[in-house]
Amino acid sequence: MLSEQLKKVLLKEKCPFTDILGQEMVKKDVKSALLTNRHIIIVGAPGIGKTTLAKNIAKLIPGKKFIRVQGSPDLTVEDLLGDIDPIKAMKHGPLSLDAFTKGKIFKADKGILFFDELNRCPEKLQNALLQVLEEGKATIGSYDVDFDIDLIFIGTMNPEDSSTEKLSDVLLDRFDLIYMHYPENIDIEKEIVLKKGKKVDEVKINDKLLTLIVYFIRLLREDKNLEKKPSVRASIGLYERAQANCLVKGKREVSFNDVKEAVVSVLSHRIRLKPSIKYLQAAEDYVKEKFEKEVTREKWEEKGGCL
Numbered sequence: 001m002l003s004e005q006l007k008k009v010l011l012k013e014k015c016p017f018t019d020i021l022g023q024e025m026v027k028k029d030v031k032s033a034l035l036t037n038r039h040i041i042i043v044g045a046p047g048i049g050k051t052t053l054a055k056n057i058a059k060l061i062p063g064k065k066f067i068r069v070q071g072s073p074d075l076t077v078e079d080l081l082g083d084i085d086p087i088k089a090m091k092h093g094p095l096s097l098d099a100f101t102k103g104k105i106f107k108a109d110k111g112i113l114f115f116d117e118l119n120r121c122p123e124k125l126q127n128a129l130l131q132v133l134e135e136g137k138a139t140i141g142s143y144d145v146d147f148d149i150d151l152i153f154i155g156t157m158n159p160e161d162s163s164t165e166k167l168s169d170v171l172l173d174r175f176d177l178i179y180m181h182y183p184e185n186i187d188i189e190k191e192i193v194l195k196k197g198k199k200v201d202e203v204k205i206n207d208k209l210l211t212l213i214v215y216f217i218r219l220l221r222e223d224k225n226l227e228k229k230p231s232v233r234a235s236i237g238l239y240e241r242a243q244a245n246c247l248v249k250g251k252r253e254v255s256f257n258d259v260k261e262a263v264v265s266v267l268s269h270r271i272r273l274k275p276s277i278k279y280l281q282a283a284e285d286y287v288k289e290k291f292e293k294e295v296t297r298e299k300w301e302e303k304g305g306c307l
């Protein structure tokens with residue numbers, strides 16, 4: 001059984017989730033949920049490593065299938081479960097399993113079904129999923145298809161996404177929820193940026209500027225005027241673009257200005273101002289002013305480049 005195989009790996013490895021830095025509580029919860037063969041939903045804001053974590057789980061059972069479903073309002077029950085193909089039905093008979101084209105759930109049998117943004121799919125689909133998870137049974141049109149399915153279900157959802165459907169209580173009751181957060185401190189986030197961001201070989205970036213980049217992103221996350229906060233992708237983006245700005249100018253070492261010049265392009269669409277501010281100021285101006293106010297060159301140098 002798939003879960004037995006995973007159980008062995010989880011018990012053998014002390015820290016199986018090496019792609020995720022920090023998040024010790026999350027790792028512990030995932031381990032414990034998987035050990036007891038429970039379905040999980042990883043909950044958190046965009047860009048905090050949900051997909052990375054799910055892929056890391058898949059890596060632990062090499063050779064196993066990792067089927068990904070992207071939750072969206074137009075995802076259909078047929079996409080998920082499968083459908084009766086009328087041509088095949090005429091050939092093999094309408095009740096024959098040969099007439100059935102398998103959907104994602106069947107493809108994930110003996111593997112992992114990774115359901116990204118579960119709360120973006122319609123209620124009808126949630127109900128179909130419920131039946132599969134609970135009873136190992138699917139109803140497609142007027143057919144009842146029974147099957148034994150052995151899969152690990154990992155969903156993700158972003159509770160703050162306003163374009164989403166609320167997951168029904170009955171569906172939620174079938175899962176354990178695991179909450180992921182932004183990196184717990186600046187050092188871990190710097191490490192993530194260095195590990196996951198692209199390093200431009202031709203230019204150097206010193207540790208103090210990297211600190212400045214991550215410091216500014218973390219400052220924005222604490223800003224009460226923002227309803228959408230910049231993710232780890234924003235830290236990675238600012239790191240990459242600062243190096244690129246340096247390269248464009250033909251220089252060898254990233255400067256304060258290279259970072260400053262990347263701020264608007266990397267950040268203004270990654271934040272959303274609260275309505276009370278939004279009508280007074282554009283996000284571009286807000287980010288620019290915030291950077292100028294909070295991390296002026298003088299302040300930066302005054303503190304010896306160590307914010």
Ligand SMILES: Nc1ncnc2c1ncn2[C@@H]1O[C@H](COP(=O)(O)OP(=O)(O)OP(=O)(O)O)[C@@H](O)[C@H]1O
Nearest residue numbers: 019020021045046047048049050051052192196232
């Ligand atoms: N704790 C972490 N450890 C390692 N990498 C991280 C961590 N947090 C974020 N990242 C990195 O941030 C980037 C975004 O991560 P990922 O795509 O997994 O986020 P997500 O939560 O699935 O986002 P979305 O909700 O937008 O799909 C990746 O490069 C990932 O490696």
Ligand SMILES: [Mg+2]
Nearest residue numbers: 050051052116
């Ligand atoms: Mg993701």
